[in-house]
Amino acid sequence: MTRVSTESAGAQQTRSRSAILDVVRAAGTISRVELTRATGLTGATVSTVVRRLIDEGLIVEVGRAESTGGKPRTLLRLEPRARFAVGVHLDVAGITYVLANLGGGVVARWRTAGTAGDGPEDVVARVVAEIGDMFSRVGVEKDRLLGVGLVGPGPLSGGTAVTWVADPASSGMAPFPFGEAIEAALDMPVLLDNDATAAAVGEYWAGGIESTSALGALYMGAGIGGGVVVGGVAFRGASSNAAEIGHVCVDLAGPECWCGARGCVEAVAGPAAVVAAARARGVDLGPAGRPAAEDFATLARAALRGDAVASSILEFSARYVAVAAQTFANLMDLDLIVLTGPAFGIAGSLYLPVVTEHLERAFFARDSHPVHVRISSSAHEAAAIGAAALVLQSELAPRPTTVRMPAERHVASVAVPAPGA
Template sequence: MRKGHNLLAVGDYNQAVILDLIRRAHLGLSRVEIAVETGLSAQTVSNVARRLLDAGLVREAGKLIAGPGKPRTLLQLEATSRYAVGVHLDPTVVTFVLLDLAGAIVSDHRIPTPSAADPDVVIAVMAEEIRALLERESVPPERVLGVGIAAPGPLDSTRGILLDPPLLEGWMEVPLRDALADATGFPVVLEKDVTAAAVAELWVDSGTHRDNFAFLYYGTGLGIGLVVNHDVLRGASDNAGDMGHLMVQADGPLCSCGRRGCVGDLVVPHRLVQRATAAGVLGRSAPLDGSVDGPVEHIDFDATDRRFSDFARAAADGDAAAVAILEEAATHLARALVSIVNLLDVDHVVCGGPFWRRIAPVMRERVERLVAEDPALIPSHPIVVENSTIGEDVAAVGAGCLVLDQTLSPRPSALLIAG
């Protein structure tokens, strides 16, 4: 628990500390309990509580009887006082979520990613979908804190620019953050999709078992979100998490990067669809050419999505060829995860993303077992591999949580007083 500070210049920090504490206490907290938890004076807590009540961010909710004396009034978060919008841009699908102030999903919606290579067209569609989402839920714009957008990297987070995502043709040097802000009128934050997914897991479940974990993101591409000591690792340029070129098969196929056996090229959905088609699991209509990192015009994302569902159902029904393909994919993923676990000493791997749920019944236990049995594994503690409880919307939820985080989470940088 972060402590507050009884200094005149840190009101915003203290407000964030108290608001974050109230958010995490679902039954509410009294002013006395808040003072004990934060180390703030009773007067400071009272002043901040009044500001939060006046802003409609918290409400008084019942009384707490704790021994002799006057009952204490509980403060609870007013979840419907503010909202955040989260958007996830994936080459296959664009996901939109509306979150309340507590981070709960009020509404979600998905559309196929517009096929136009012109980013302006896609951004215009995003803005219209956001407008329609707020209208359907009768949320006035003034109660929206902002929009978070999760997108594939690499990106320049300082300038809010997508640099050149390998699976988004025509998206080189696109100023996505500012363009969406201009189109919607809301402040916009931009985050890499795998990092946003890790943020979502921290926000939804902030228990101690979430102190050190990796989020295996399985979408159109493959990535990893990293959390160490309860902090999300973003790296020097906010582009941490590209695990696709970890080599897991020395004699594997040649990747576009020039190496052989890169995990991303071996296990991404369109590669598994190709193998399933070649093995007779699927019909011959699925695309068989193209590389995950090669020209995107060789990849039919809509066909991949449909055929991947057919492939996953075949594996779940026990089709021997389909199961063998997933077992091989599990081996490749486990080898890559062992390298990450050894490097960062995490004890949990959370798996999610738009394509994961479809193969999770076959993959999760296999990956967990293969990680545990790998002779290269160094940490002696168990490595738990689990499915995300958030579901396919995890990156969009994380994007929305980034907006909430800026409002609710205390930041020690607020204590720096400029001269």
Template sequence: MTSASLGMAHTSSQAAILDVIRAAGTISRVELTRATGLTGATISTVVRRLINEGLVLEVGRAESTGGKPRMLLQLDPTARFAIGVHLDHAGITYVVSNLGGAIVTRWRQPGAGSDSPAEVVARIVREIGGMIARTGIDRSRVLGLGVVSPGPITAAVGMVLTPPSMESWTEYPLAEALEDGVGVPVLLDNDATASAVGEYWAGGIEPTSAFAALYMGTGIGAGVLVNGTVYRGASSNSGEIGHICVDIDGPPCWCGSRGCVEILAGPAAVVTAARAAGLDVGPAERSVAESFAAVARAALRGEPTAAAILQRSARYLAVAAHTLANIMDLDLVVLTGPSFALAGSLYLPAVEDLLSTAFFARQSHPVRVTISTNASDSAAVGAAALVLQSELAPRQSGARLQAELGPEPVPAQGRTSVVGSLG
């Protein structure tokens, strides 16, 4: 990507400048001009405004290379904050992230379970209030709330197709209910897409890369970013690799298809296979996440049956990763989510092996495969990053969510956008 196209990818010169400052850590005005392709006059005007708004700091001068040393700029991490929530049947994870993307606090509570959506939303509102109070954050500095959950999701009605464990959430107006309760704008997205945004926002991924975050919690999905922009598809539900059919005569999946990767090799399938093989994964009422963790621990100890079950799961997952890499011509795949946090080391070799030997464009470039450093909480971290990216560095077709963009997620019911919090 050229410097000029980097600026054009954003919705404004301010967005481009903030994104570059965030990614660089510290940077001079001259370097901003080179990186964004914007004029020196534009850089000077926008940076002055950002300093006046308290978003950017001057933090000293760079070493002189001959001539007057250049003043360095960086984001003020305490200027704004974002809240991320990952809502799942097995657990609800909360994070508060500062402007630079660092996690201020994180908290995990029991999941939605069999409680009604209204009961769970009331609990989330209470828990967010308590978390803000404990951290001492000024509410006026909270940009917004990002909420992510499994499966297809829209802003107007929340989840539109849910796994059996969360069937009661279908078409529940989640964003509206939470915005009423918490009092800040709400963005909705699926957990896999959010995890990809979180990986990008945390740094270490080239702005010109095409990468996917493969997410495995109790289900399997993926989020894809190309040149720093989320690839969303027609309804913001791209990347459902768990529902790639790998056996046309296979068992029925909850999505309506047959022989999907998720139904054959997801955590629930792993637990079912382990029980059938006589492994001790706890009582039947135990959650899939807890039982999968038991299988993973047994495999990591070297228990051969558990290892064989996870190796079979890994081969299916590798096929899904290979399919996505071929379609999107990826150069990086990140394994993330609670299940990969436990068993990523058992899945990584299978994905690496298939991509190194069968990726279609392997003669042109390799596909690197890594495990996220935030795998266990990546969806909640990504939910907060969605808010940060939406407000700090909105892109033309990325996570900036406005009603006029049609089927992409939007702030609930056309309510006030979080952009107002940036002045």
């Protein structure tokens, strides 16, 4: 019995088109002959697809290369301004937007107030209005927009509804179809993902990282998360919920975590735990009731100014985060960890030496290769950049492992259990 899936001619054409776009993007400039070799497609297919891409304005001819005989070869390159994608990172502490072009360049970025306290309909209405504002300000025609990448914290689920939570540590909300609602309002595709996975994609996409790297993004915002990109491909596991490094148990007798487990590194040493410890020890963090991320920033600035109590609390946190980094590196066999997310954007320099020293001593395969650790240069917006990159990748290189969503892309869920659930 035959159990092989067959592919339609249309799907084959889409794949050829994406393969060619991706190779042109990676190459910078390239000839048709080189494209044929690099993609394994026939010369006729490459000619046809390239002609169409030129007609659509996605590729341009840019002069001729020297040749080793025969006529000089015409070089092709991507036209980055031909298409754009919006990346949106929803977080209790702020909504971050980026507009990226087809080449991955960020052409606009901005940040608005967080979602704390807002109902899901309010959040959808705001995101739709704020994306509309941006279009008119930046002057990009809507038909050049490929779509919107929308990322946020918490586990994704493949159901028909979306749960969104104002603050995973303190309150829950009923399921709400975020992606569907925004897709309907904007009339363009919306891709959903976990923000920490998006941050890993964003770090990779933002450049400066070897294409062969095994990269782990250790993300600290309101909580602790992670994302992994190996050889340019995001590792997603069964349901796009991989790399939940904040929920590694570091103490079997530790405090209960909101996730239902005990002794998670997030519960022991994440921003909320750090802030609670600081308040308990009388550190002045200003009025209570602000998001933990803001209090954490206040505490980190105190430590950076030399406050001894603030420093000792963050040192304690760093020791546990270092253990989480060891687990992360040992399980994923990473050769690069980037400390990213708003909390590391402020406190990264306090964590970096502790994490680095710990990995030098405790990374299991250290005789094979080191694990480099660095602080992100776009810690506050890596997740939003990654969100835009998800959309660009779906045009450039729609590999299942790169952009696979848990279910239909617009009905994927962001589900965080209510506390105590």
